[in-house]
Amino acid sequence: MSILINKNIEKLISSNNIKIRTNFRKTQVQPASMDLTISSNCYRIKASFIPNNKKVLDLIDNLSLNKIDLNKENLLEKNCIYICEINESLNLPSNYSAKSNPKSTTGRLDIFTRLITDYGSEYDLIKKGYKGKLFLEVIPQSFSIILKKGISLNQIRLYKDEDKNLNFIKSQNISIYIQQNKISAYKAKKNT
Numbered sequence: 001m002s003i004l005i006n007k008n009i010e011k012l013i014s015s016n017n018i019k020i021r022t023n024f025r026k027t028q029v030q031p032a033s034m035d036l037t038i039s040s041n042c043y044r045i046k047a048s049f050i051p052n053n054k055k056v057l058d059l060i061d062n063l064s065l066n067k068i069d070l071n072k073e074n075l076l077e078k079n080c081i082y083i084c085e086i087n088e089s090l091n092l093p094s095n096y097s098a099k100s101n102p103k104s105t106t107g108r109l110d111i112f113t114r115l116i117t118d119y120g121s122e123y124d125l126i127k128k129g130y131k132g133k134l135f136l137e138v139i140p141q142s143f144s145i146i147l148k149k150g151i152s153l154n155q156i157r158l159y160k161d162e163d164k165n166l167n168f169i170k171s172q173n174i175s176i177y178i179q180q181n182k183i184s185a186y187k188a189k190k191n192t
Contacts, residue, residue: 004096004158009034012158017096019089023150034088035103035152036115036134041085042068042147048081048114048137055118056083056135070149078144083116086134087150090126095161098126106153110142113153128161 004012006029012018013029021039028035045063060083068074068082076082092098100115101124114123116135123137136154138147 002160002162003032004160006031008160009158012092012096017091017093019091021087021089023087028152030155033155033157035155036100036136037087037150037152038070038136038147039085039087040069040071040149042070042074042076042138043083044068045081045083049116050123051116051118051120053119056116056133070147073146073148076138076140076145076147078140078142080139082138084136084138084147086115086136089133091131092126092129094129096158097128097130097161098156098158100124100126100154100156102154103152109145110140111145111153112139112141113137115154115156126156 009018009029013020013024018034023037028037043060043064044066045060046065047063049059049063051059068076070084090098102111102113106113114137115126116123116137117126117130118132120127126134138153
């Protein structure tokens, strides 16, 4: 598996594998990543979610408290959950995947972000061959923020799987049996 560099990312843009709705800036493409930008569509929602077998917009219909127009600056309140549609969408070849992470500025401002895809089962993971819109969950944690269309809070790193039989992420399943009326708990092991 190889990480794509700026020239590869630019090729994906020119071949329409990465579609950009409005106002693409060449500075969005970094040496080994691409900044994603917020569109004008944003929704304050009741709770975080993972779409699993559904489209994000279908779930937003049920969870949305109100729609926010980001064509102009708008206040996103501290500790409230928002879903912002991303200007960029993907039409990835079957052996391409991506991972998302917040930009360093986003972390320094204590803004919690997670990328969501239609039918996705994990945050921040774009499965091989994904075709569809991208959405960003945004939760200002220390203070309210002002947000508008075109701002970049996260980035993606794109991967090309050289061996089509190689899984993007290897996983291990854990099964437990919980007896009725008994307390069950899990404590994570320290990494340090």
